[in-house]
Amino acid sequence: MAKVGTLSRERVLGGAVAVADAGGLASLTIRSLAQELGVKPMSVYHHVANKEEILDGIVDLVFAEMDLPRTDGDWRTEMHRRATSARRVLRRHPWAITLLHSRTSPGPATLRHHDAVIGTLRAGGFSVQLTAHAFALIDSYVYGFALTESTLPIDDPDKIAELAESMMPAEAAAVYPHLVAFTAEHVMRPGYDFGDEFEYGLDLILDGLARSAG
Protein backbone atom coordinates (compact mmCIF):
# COMPACT_ATOMS: atom_id res chain seq x y z
CA MET A 1 0.00 0.00 0.00
CA ALA A 2 2.02 2.87 1.31
CA LYS A 3 5.57 3.01 0.14
CA VAL A 4 7.61 5.81 1.57
CA GLY A 5 11.36 5.86 1.77
CA THR A 6 13.34 2.85 2.82
CA LEU A 7 12.27 -0.16 4.73
CA SER A 8 13.19 -0.44 8.37
CA ARG A 9 12.37 -2.61 11.31
CA GLU A 10 9.87 -0.02 12.46
CA ARG A 11 8.12 0.10 9.11
CA VAL A 12 8.01 -3.67 8.97
CA LEU A 13 6.43 -3.98 12.41
CA GLY A 14 4.07 -1.09 11.81
CA GLY A 15 2.96 -2.69 8.57
CA ALA A 16 2.46 -5.99 10.32
CA VAL A 17 0.13 -4.38 12.85
CA ALA A 18 -1.79 -2.71 10.05
CA VAL A 19 -2.23 -5.97 8.18
CA ALA A 20 -3.32 -7.83 11.31
CA ASP A 21 -5.76 -5.07 12.24
CA ALA A 22 -7.26 -5.15 8.79
CA GLY A 23 -7.57 -8.86 8.26
CA GLY A 24 -6.72 -10.74 11.44
CA LEU A 25 -3.64 -12.67 12.41
CA ALA A 26 -4.21 -15.32 9.80
CA SER A 27 -3.98 -12.75 7.04
CA LEU A 28 -0.57 -11.65 8.21
CA THR A 29 1.82 -13.48 5.93
CA ILE A 30 5.21 -12.40 4.74
CA ARG A 31 3.73 -11.91 1.32
CA SER A 32 0.78 -9.81 2.43
CA LEU A 33 3.08 -7.78 4.62
CA ALA A 34 5.47 -7.18 1.74
CA GLN A 35 2.61 -6.01 -0.42
CA GLU A 36 1.44 -3.63 2.28
CA LEU A 37 4.95 -2.24 2.42
CA GLY A 38 5.29 -2.05 -1.34
CA VAL A 39 8.24 -4.42 -1.52
CA LYS A 40 8.89 -8.03 -2.40
CA PRO A 41 8.61 -10.75 0.26
CA MET A 42 12.29 -11.43 0.76
CA SER A 43 13.08 -7.81 1.44
CA VAL A 44 11.40 -8.11 4.78
CA TYR A 45 14.02 -10.57 5.95
CA HIS A 46 16.71 -7.95 6.03
CA HIS A 47 15.02 -6.29 8.96
CA VAL A 48 13.78 -9.23 10.94
CA ALA A 49 15.19 -12.70 11.29
CA ASN A 50 11.94 -14.53 10.72
CA LYS A 51 8.23 -14.36 11.27
CA GLU A 52 8.54 -15.20 14.94
CA GLU A 53 10.47 -12.02 15.46
CA ILE A 54 7.72 -10.07 13.75
CA LEU A 55 5.17 -11.57 16.13
CA ASP A 56 7.30 -10.74 19.16
CA GLY A 57 7.72 -7.23 17.80
CA ILE A 58 4.06 -6.46 17.29
CA VAL A 59 3.21 -7.79 20.73
CA ASP A 60 5.58 -5.26 22.19
CA LEU A 61 4.05 -2.52 20.05
CA VAL A 62 0.66 -3.38 21.48
CA PHE A 63 1.95 -3.17 25.05
CA ALA A 64 3.46 0.17 24.20
CA GLU A 65 -0.02 1.47 23.39
CA MET A 66 -1.35 0.78 26.87
CA ASP A 67 -1.39 3.45 29.56
CA LEU A 68 1.18 2.81 32.26
CA PRO A 69 0.01 3.14 35.84
CA ARG A 70 1.82 5.85 37.75
CA THR A 71 3.75 4.64 40.77
CA ASP A 72 3.02 7.84 42.65
CA GLY A 73 -0.73 7.74 42.08
CA ASP A 74 -3.52 6.17 44.07
CA TRP A 75 -3.24 2.44 43.39
CA ARG A 76 -6.90 1.93 42.81
CA THR A 77 -7.27 4.79 40.38
CA GLU A 78 -4.17 3.70 38.53
CA MET A 79 -5.14 0.06 38.32
CA HIS A 80 -8.54 1.01 37.04
CA ARG A 81 -7.09 3.28 34.42
CA ARG A 82 -4.55 0.80 33.21
CA ALA A 83 -7.08 -2.06 33.09
CA THR A 84 -9.48 0.07 31.09
CA SER A 85 -6.73 1.15 28.77
CA ALA A 86 -5.50 -2.40 28.28
CA ARG A 87 -8.96 -3.54 27.40
CA ARG A 88 -9.41 -0.69 24.93
CA VAL A 89 -6.12 -1.51 23.24
CA LEU A 90 -6.98 -5.19 23.01
CA ARG A 91 -10.29 -4.29 21.45
CA ARG A 92 -8.42 -2.35 18.81
CA HIS A 93 -6.07 -5.27 18.18
CA PRO A 94 -8.06 -8.41 18.97
CA TRP A 95 -5.45 -10.61 17.35
CA ALA A 96 -3.01 -9.54 20.04
CA ILE A 97 -4.77 -11.29 22.91
CA THR A 98 -3.81 -14.80 22.04
CA LEU A 99 -0.51 -13.65 20.66
CA LEU A 100 0.51 -11.96 23.92
CA HIS A 101 0.40 -15.25 25.66
CA SER A 102 1.97 -17.47 23.09
CA ARG A 103 5.17 -15.44 23.04
CA THR A 104 7.87 -16.13 25.56
CA SER A 105 10.35 -13.39 24.84
CA PRO A 106 8.91 -10.15 26.19
CA GLY A 107 10.09 -6.89 24.69
CA PRO A 108 11.01 -3.69 26.53
CA ALA A 109 7.53 -2.17 26.47
CA THR A 110 6.13 -5.37 27.94
CA LEU A 111 8.66 -5.43 30.75
CA ARG A 112 8.17 -1.73 31.43
CA HIS A 113 4.45 -2.29 31.65
CA HIS A 114 4.74 -5.07 34.20
CA ASP A 115 7.29 -3.09 36.13
CA ALA A 116 4.89 -0.16 36.42
CA VAL A 117 2.03 -2.35 37.59
CA ILE A 118 4.09 -4.00 40.29
CA GLY A 119 5.62 -0.72 41.31
CA THR A 120 2.24 0.92 41.71
CA LEU A 121 0.86 -1.88 43.85
CA ARG A 122 3.92 -1.95 46.10
CA ALA A 123 3.84 1.82 46.45
CA GLY A 124 0.17 1.51 47.34
CA GLY A 125 1.11 -0.52 50.37
CA PHE A 126 0.60 -4.01 49.02
CA SER A 127 2.81 -6.71 50.47
CA VAL A 128 4.81 -8.83 48.10
CA GLN A 129 2.32 -11.62 48.61
CA LEU A 130 -0.70 -9.45 47.99
CA THR A 131 0.97 -7.89 44.97
CA ALA A 132 1.32 -11.34 43.49
CA HIS A 133 -2.34 -12.03 44.15
CA ALA A 134 -3.46 -8.73 42.68
CA PHE A 135 -1.25 -9.02 39.65
CA ALA A 136 -2.48 -12.48 38.75
CA LEU A 137 -6.09 -11.63 39.46
CA ILE A 138 -6.31 -8.36 37.56
CA ASP A 139 -4.37 -9.58 34.58
CA SER A 140 -6.32 -12.79 34.32
CA TYR A 141 -9.54 -10.85 34.39
CA VAL A 142 -8.51 -8.26 31.85
CA TYR A 143 -7.12 -10.74 29.37
CA GLY A 144 -9.92 -13.19 29.90
CA PHE A 145 -12.52 -10.51 29.37
CA ALA A 146 -10.80 -9.28 26.26
CA LEU A 147 -10.58 -12.83 25.00
CA THR A 148 -14.27 -13.42 25.50
CA GLU A 149 -15.16 -10.07 24.05
CA SER A 150 -13.03 -10.67 20.99
CA THR A 151 -15.19 -13.54 19.83
CA LEU A 152 -18.30 -11.39 19.68
CA PRO A 153 -19.15 -9.37 16.60
CA ILE A 154 -18.06 -6.18 18.24
CA ASP A 155 -19.36 -2.71 17.60
CA ASP A 156 -22.72 -3.97 16.56
CA PRO A 157 -25.01 -5.06 19.37
CA ASP A 158 -27.81 -5.72 16.90
CA LYS A 159 -25.81 -8.47 15.30
CA ILE A 160 -25.58 -10.25 18.59
CA ALA A 161 -29.28 -10.89 18.81
CA GLU A 162 -29.19 -12.18 15.27
CA LEU A 163 -26.27 -14.44 15.98
CA ALA A 164 -27.85 -15.70 19.16
CA GLU A 165 -30.97 -16.57 17.28
CA SER A 166 -29.11 -18.49 14.61
CA MET A 167 -27.25 -20.47 17.25
CA MET A 168 -30.50 -21.31 19.00
CA PRO A 169 -32.93 -23.20 16.88
CA ALA A 170 -36.40 -23.70 18.29
CA GLU A 171 -35.64 -27.22 19.50
CA ALA A 172 -32.83 -25.86 21.64
CA ALA A 173 -35.25 -24.62 24.26
CA ALA A 174 -35.89 -28.16 25.38
CA VAL A 175 -32.23 -29.10 25.65
CA TYR A 176 -30.74 -25.85 26.91
CA PRO A 177 -33.64 -24.21 28.74
CA HIS A 178 -31.62 -21.88 30.93
CA LEU A 179 -29.38 -20.73 28.14
CA VAL A 180 -32.31 -20.04 25.85
CA ALA A 181 -34.26 -18.20 28.56
CA PHE A 182 -31.24 -16.15 29.53
CA THR A 183 -30.60 -15.22 25.93
CA ALA A 184 -34.18 -14.15 25.42
CA GLU A 185 -34.43 -12.22 28.67
CA HIS A 186 -31.08 -10.54 28.59
CA VAL A 187 -28.88 -10.87 25.55
CA MET A 188 -31.58 -10.10 23.06
CA ARG A 189 -32.90 -7.09 24.93
CA PRO A 190 -32.29 -3.84 23.09
CA GLY A 191 -29.36 -1.97 24.52
CA TYR A 192 -27.52 -5.08 25.59
CA ASP A 193 -23.78 -4.67 25.37
CA PHE A 194 -21.47 -7.32 26.72
CA GLY A 195 -18.74 -4.75 27.08
CA ASP A 196 -20.69 -3.12 29.91
CA GLU A 197 -19.90 -6.11 32.08
CA PHE A 198 -16.28 -5.10 32.26
CA GLU A 199 -16.75 -2.33 34.81
CA TYR A 200 -18.78 -4.49 37.14
CA GLY A 201 -16.16 -7.19 37.38
CA LEU A 202 -13.26 -4.79 37.61
CA ASP A 203 -14.86 -2.88 40.46
CA LEU A 204 -15.72 -6.07 42.30
CA ILE A 205 -12.11 -7.20 42.03
CA LEU A 206 -10.66 -3.86 43.10
CA ASP A 207 -13.09 -3.73 46.02
CA GLY A 208 -11.95 -7.14 47.12
CA LEU A 209 -8.32 -6.18 46.89
CA ALA A 210 -8.92 -2.96 48.77
CA ARG A 211 -10.48 -4.94 51.59
CA SER A 212 -7.44 -7.22 51.72
CA ALA A 213 -5.04 -4.32 51.57
CA GLY A 214 -6.71 -2.84 54.59
Next chain:
Amino acid sequence: MAKVGTLSRERVLGGAVAVADAGGLASLTIRSLAQELGVKPMSVYHHVANKEEILDGIVDLVFAEMDLPRTDGDWRTEMHRRATSARRVLRRHPWAITLLHSRTSPGPATLRHHDAVIGTLRAGGFSVQLTAHAFALIDSYVYGFALTESTLPIDDPDKIAELAESMMPAEAAAVYPHLVAFTAEHVMRPGYDFGDEFEYGLDLILDGLARSAG
Protein backbone atom coordinates in the same frame (compact mmCIF):
# COMPACT_ATOMS: atom_id res chain seq x y z
CA MET B 1 0.23 -44.79 15.68
CA ALA B 2 -2.63 -46.95 16.78
CA LYS B 3 -4.69 -48.44 14.01
CA VAL B 4 -7.74 -50.32 15.10
CA GLY B 5 -10.74 -50.99 12.95
CA THR B 6 -12.19 -48.36 10.71
CA LEU B 7 -11.86 -44.64 10.83
CA SER B 8 -14.74 -42.60 12.18
CA ARG B 9 -15.45 -39.04 13.16
CA GLU B 10 -14.83 -39.98 16.77
CA ARG B 11 -11.46 -41.53 16.04
CA VAL B 12 -10.48 -38.53 13.95
CA LEU B 13 -11.32 -36.06 16.70
CA GLY B 14 -9.78 -38.22 19.39
CA GLY B 15 -6.61 -38.47 17.37
CA ALA B 16 -6.58 -34.72 16.86
CA VAL B 17 -6.72 -34.14 20.62
CA ALA B 18 -3.90 -36.62 21.12
CA VAL B 19 -1.71 -34.92 18.54
CA ALA B 20 -2.39 -31.47 19.97
CA ASP B 21 -1.72 -32.67 23.51
CA ALA B 22 1.56 -34.17 22.44
CA GLY B 23 2.94 -31.41 20.30
CA GLY B 24 0.75 -28.33 20.54
CA LEU B 25 -1.77 -26.89 18.15
CA ALA B 26 0.84 -26.07 15.55
CA SER B 27 1.79 -29.71 15.26
CA LEU B 28 -1.75 -30.68 14.44
CA THR B 29 -1.79 -30.98 10.67
CA ILE B 30 -3.85 -33.22 8.50
CA ARG B 31 -0.71 -35.16 7.74
CA SER B 32 0.36 -35.63 11.35
CA LEU B 33 -3.17 -36.55 12.27
CA ALA B 34 -3.33 -39.13 9.50
CA GLN B 35 -0.10 -40.66 10.69
CA GLU B 36 -1.42 -40.85 14.24
CA LEU B 37 -4.46 -42.65 12.91
CA GLY B 38 -2.45 -44.95 10.70
CA VAL B 39 -4.05 -43.76 7.46
CA LYS B 40 -3.20 -41.45 4.59
CA PRO B 41 -4.03 -37.74 4.78
CA MET B 42 -6.95 -37.70 2.41
CA SER B 43 -8.77 -40.42 4.29
CA VAL B 44 -9.49 -37.96 7.05
CA TYR B 45 -11.64 -35.91 4.74
CA HIS B 46 -14.26 -38.60 4.54
CA HIS B 47 -15.19 -37.97 8.14
CA VAL B 48 -14.84 -34.22 8.46
CA ALA B 49 -15.37 -31.51 5.88
CA ASN B 50 -12.15 -29.65 6.57
CA LYS B 51 -9.71 -28.69 9.27
CA GLU B 52 -12.03 -26.05 10.71
CA GLU B 53 -14.51 -28.75 11.54
CA ILE B 54 -11.80 -30.67 13.35
CA LEU B 55 -11.00 -27.61 15.43
CA ASP B 56 -14.65 -27.08 16.29
CA GLY B 57 -14.89 -30.73 17.18
CA ILE B 58 -11.98 -30.87 19.57
CA VAL B 59 -13.15 -27.71 21.32
CA ASP B 60 -16.38 -29.46 22.08
CA LEU B 61 -14.50 -32.52 23.30
CA VAL B 62 -12.62 -30.32 25.74
CA PHE B 63 -15.82 -28.79 27.08
CA ALA B 64 -17.17 -32.28 27.52
CA GLU B 65 -14.32 -33.04 29.90
CA MET B 66 -15.28 -30.27 32.32
CA ASP B 67 -17.46 -30.96 35.34
CA LEU B 68 -20.92 -29.51 34.95
CA PRO B 69 -22.31 -27.55 37.88
CA ARG B 70 -25.43 -29.08 39.36
CA THR B 71 -28.48 -26.87 39.23
CA ASP B 72 -29.76 -28.26 42.51
CA GLY B 73 -26.54 -27.69 44.43
CA ASP B 74 -25.30 -24.71 46.40
CA TRP B 75 -24.31 -22.15 43.79
CA ARG B 76 -21.05 -21.26 45.42
CA THR B 77 -19.89 -24.83 45.82
CA GLU B 78 -20.90 -25.64 42.29
CA MET B 79 -19.24 -22.60 40.76
CA HIS B 80 -16.08 -23.34 42.63
CA ARG B 81 -16.08 -26.91 41.50
CA ARG B 82 -16.73 -26.12 37.89
CA ALA B 83 -14.11 -23.35 37.80
CA THR B 84 -11.51 -25.65 39.30
CA SER B 85 -12.43 -28.39 36.89
CA ALA B 86 -12.31 -26.05 33.90
CA ARG B 87 -8.88 -24.88 34.90
CA ARG B 88 -7.64 -28.42 35.33
CA VAL B 89 -8.94 -29.41 31.92
CA LEU B 90 -7.36 -26.38 30.29
CA ARG B 91 -4.08 -27.25 31.91
CA ARG B 92 -4.29 -30.66 30.36
CA HIS B 93 -5.06 -29.17 26.96
CA PRO B 94 -3.36 -25.77 26.90
CA TRP B 95 -3.87 -25.44 23.17
CA ALA B 96 -7.60 -25.34 23.79
CA ILE B 97 -7.66 -21.99 25.53
CA THR B 98 -7.11 -19.83 22.53
CA LEU B 99 -9.01 -22.22 20.33
CA LEU B 100 -12.14 -22.02 22.49
CA HIS B 101 -12.42 -18.38 21.74
CA SER B 102 -11.55 -18.34 18.10
CA ARG B 103 -14.39 -20.68 17.21
CA THR B 104 -17.84 -19.32 16.61
CA SER B 105 -19.88 -22.46 16.20
CA PRO B 106 -20.32 -24.03 19.63
CA GLY B 107 -21.00 -27.74 19.83
CA PRO B 108 -23.51 -29.50 22.07
CA ALA B 109 -21.14 -30.02 25.02
CA THR B 110 -20.30 -26.33 24.95
CA LEU B 111 -23.92 -25.28 24.97
CA ARG B 112 -24.77 -27.79 27.69
CA HIS B 113 -21.95 -26.42 29.80
CA HIS B 114 -23.13 -22.83 29.52
CA ASP B 115 -26.67 -23.92 30.15
CA ALA B 116 -25.68 -25.61 33.39
CA VAL B 117 -23.72 -22.58 34.61
CA ILE B 118 -26.59 -20.20 33.97
CA GLY B 119 -29.10 -22.62 35.43
CA THR B 120 -27.11 -23.00 38.63
CA LEU B 121 -26.78 -19.28 39.15
CA ARG B 122 -30.47 -18.63 38.53
CA ALA B 123 -31.43 -21.47 40.85
CA GLY B 124 -29.12 -19.95 43.42
CA GLY B 125 -31.26 -16.84 43.50
CA PHE B 126 -29.27 -14.65 41.10
CA SER B 127 -31.29 -12.13 39.10
CA VAL B 128 -30.90 -12.17 35.35
CA GLN B 129 -28.72 -9.11 35.64
CA LEU B 130 -26.50 -10.55 38.32
CA THR B 131 -26.26 -13.83 36.44
CA ALA B 132 -24.87 -11.92 33.48
CA HIS B 133 -22.35 -10.22 35.73
CA ALA B 134 -21.29 -13.45 37.37
CA PHE B 135 -21.09 -15.36 34.14
CA ALA B 136 -18.84 -12.80 32.48
CA LEU B 137 -16.71 -12.33 35.55
CA ILE B 138 -16.08 -15.96 36.42
CA ASP B 139 -15.49 -17.03 32.86
CA SER B 140 -13.14 -14.16 32.14
CA TYR B 141 -11.15 -15.00 35.22
CA VAL B 142 -10.93 -18.72 34.58
CA TYR B 143 -9.96 -18.37 30.95
CA GLY B 144 -7.61 -15.49 31.61
CA PHE B 145 -5.89 -17.38 34.37
CA ALA B 146 -5.55 -20.47 32.22
CA LEU B 147 -4.20 -18.34 29.43
CA THR B 148 -1.56 -16.80 31.64
CA GLU B 149 -0.71 -20.11 33.20
CA SER B 150 -0.34 -21.76 29.82
CA THR B 151 2.63 -19.62 28.93
CA LEU B 152 4.63 -20.79 31.90
CA PRO B 153 6.75 -23.91 31.77
CA ILE B 154 4.23 -25.86 33.78
CA ASP B 155 4.90 -28.73 36.09
CA ASP B 156 8.36 -27.53 36.86
CA PRO B 157 8.60 -24.63 39.29
CA ASP B 158 12.37 -24.82 39.23
CA LYS B 159 12.42 -23.91 35.58
CA ILE B 160 10.60 -20.71 36.35
CA ALA B 161 13.41 -19.26 38.38
CA GLU B 162 15.78 -20.18 35.61
CA LEU B 163 13.60 -18.58 32.99
CA ALA B 164 13.13 -15.48 35.08
CA GLU B 165 16.84 -15.15 35.45
CA SER B 166 17.47 -15.44 31.73
CA MET B 167 14.87 -12.79 31.03
CA MET B 168 16.45 -10.47 33.55
CA PRO B 169 20.02 -9.58 32.79
CA ALA B 170 21.89 -7.66 35.42
CA GLU B 171 21.32 -4.32 33.72
CA ALA B 172 17.58 -4.85 33.97
CA ALA B 173 17.55 -3.91 37.64
CA ALA B 174 18.11 -0.30 36.71
CA VAL B 175 15.36 -0.17 34.11
CA TYR B 176 12.77 -2.42 35.71
CA PRO B 177 13.51 -2.13 39.41
CA HIS B 178 10.13 -3.24 40.72
CA LEU B 179 9.89 -6.18 38.39
CA VAL B 180 13.37 -7.36 39.26
CA ALA B 181 12.80 -6.95 42.98
CA PHE B 182 9.49 -8.73 42.81
CA THR B 183 10.99 -11.58 40.89
CA ALA B 184 13.82 -11.97 43.37
CA GLU B 185 11.60 -11.70 46.44
CA HIS B 186 8.74 -13.81 45.26
CA VAL B 187 9.00 -15.69 42.01
CA MET B 188 12.43 -17.11 42.65
CA ARG B 189 11.64 -18.24 46.18
CA PRO B 190 11.60 -21.98 46.56
CA GLY B 191 8.09 -23.33 46.58
CA TYR B 192 6.70 -20.63 44.37
CA ASP B 193 3.89 -21.88 42.18
CA PHE B 194 1.88 -19.51 40.08
CA GLY B 195 -0.97 -21.96 40.04
CA ASP B 196 -1.55 -21.31 43.73
CA GLU B 197 -2.86 -17.88 42.85
CA PHE B 198 -5.95 -19.38 41.29
CA GLU B 199 -7.73 -20.10 44.54
CA TYR B 200 -7.16 -16.64 45.92
CA GLY B 201 -8.72 -14.90 42.95
CA LEU B 202 -11.58 -17.33 42.64
CA ASP B 203 -12.52 -16.96 46.30
CA LEU B 204 -12.30 -13.20 46.11
CA ILE B 205 -14.64 -13.20 43.14
CA LEU B 206 -17.11 -15.61 44.69
CA ASP B 207 -17.07 -13.60 47.92
CA GLY B 208 -17.89 -10.48 45.98
CA LEU B 209 -20.72 -12.17 44.15
CA ALA B 210 -22.10 -13.61 47.37
CA ARG B 211 -22.20 -10.11 48.83
CA SER B 212 -24.13 -8.86 45.80
CA ALA B 213 -26.47 -11.82 45.82
CA GLY B 214 -27.35 -11.06 49.43
Next chain:
DNA sequence: CCTGCTGCCCGTACTTAGTACGAGAGGTTA
Protein backbone atom coordinates in the same frame (compact mmCIF):
# COMPACT_ATOMS: atom_id res chain seq x y z
C1' DC C 1 -23.09 -66.14 -9.01
C1' DC C 2 -22.83 -62.02 -11.37
C1' DT C 3 -23.71 -56.93 -11.62
C1' DG C 4 -23.66 -52.70 -10.12
C1' DC C 5 -24.05 -49.42 -6.25
C1' DT C 6 -22.19 -47.27 -2.25
C1' DG C 7 -18.93 -46.10 1.16
C1' DC C 8 -14.28 -45.60 2.29
C1' DC C 9 -9.45 -45.10 1.30
C1' DC C 10 -5.83 -43.17 -1.14
C1' DG C 11 -2.54 -41.34 -5.28
C1' DT C 12 -1.76 -37.23 -7.57
C1' DA C 13 -1.31 -32.61 -7.91
C1' DC C 14 -2.47 -27.67 -7.27
C1' DT C 15 -2.13 -23.60 -4.14
C1' DT C 16 -0.37 -20.86 -0.45
C1' DA C 17 3.09 -20.05 3.01
C1' DG C 18 7.91 -19.61 5.17
C1' DT C 19 12.32 -18.91 3.97
C1' DA C 20 17.38 -20.55 2.24
C1' DC C 21 20.60 -19.04 -1.25
C1' DG C 22 22.85 -16.03 -3.72
C1' DA C 23 22.94 -12.33 -7.36
C1' DG C 24 23.05 -7.63 -8.30
C1' DA C 25 22.31 -2.55 -7.61
C1' DG C 26 23.65 1.49 -5.34
C1' DG C 27 26.28 4.04 -2.24
C1' DT C 28 30.61 4.51 0.78
C1' DT C 29 35.26 4.42 2.01
C1' DA C 30 40.17 3.87 1.36
Next chain:
DNA sequence: TAACCTCTCGTACTAAGTACGGGCAGCAGG
Protein backbone atom coordinates in the same frame (compact mmCIF):
# COMPACT_ATOMS: atom_id res chain seq x y z
C1' DT D 1 38.95 3.08 -8.83
C1' DA D 2 38.56 -0.96 -6.17
C1' DA D 3 36.88 -3.28 -2.29
C1' DC D 4 33.02 -3.33 0.60
C1' DC D 5 28.37 -2.65 2.63
C1' DT D 6 23.58 -2.47 2.73
C1' DC D 7 19.43 -3.49 0.97
C1' DT D 8 16.44 -5.59 -2.40
C1' DC D 9 14.82 -9.21 -4.99
C1' DG D 10 14.53 -13.66 -8.31
C1' DT D 11 14.51 -18.45 -7.82
C1' DA D 12 13.31 -22.40 -5.71
C1' DC D 13 12.69 -25.82 -1.94
C1' DT D 14 9.63 -27.55 1.75
C1' DA D 15 5.37 -28.04 4.35
C1' DA D 16 0.51 -27.82 4.64
C1' DG D 17 -4.64 -27.72 3.13
C1' DT D 18 -7.35 -29.90 0.10
C1' DA D 19 -9.79 -30.65 -4.91
C1' DC D 20 -10.36 -34.46 -8.01
C1' DG D 21 -10.98 -38.75 -9.39
C1' DG D 22 -9.64 -43.84 -9.28
C1' DG D 23 -10.02 -48.22 -7.14
C1' DC D 24 -11.55 -51.67 -3.91
C1' DA D 25 -14.58 -54.09 -0.76
C1' DG D 26 -18.91 -55.49 0.71
C1' DC D 27 -23.73 -55.79 0.03
C1' DA D 28 -28.36 -55.90 -2.77
C1' DG D 29 -31.12 -57.48 -6.17
C1' DG D 30 -31.63 -60.29 -10.22
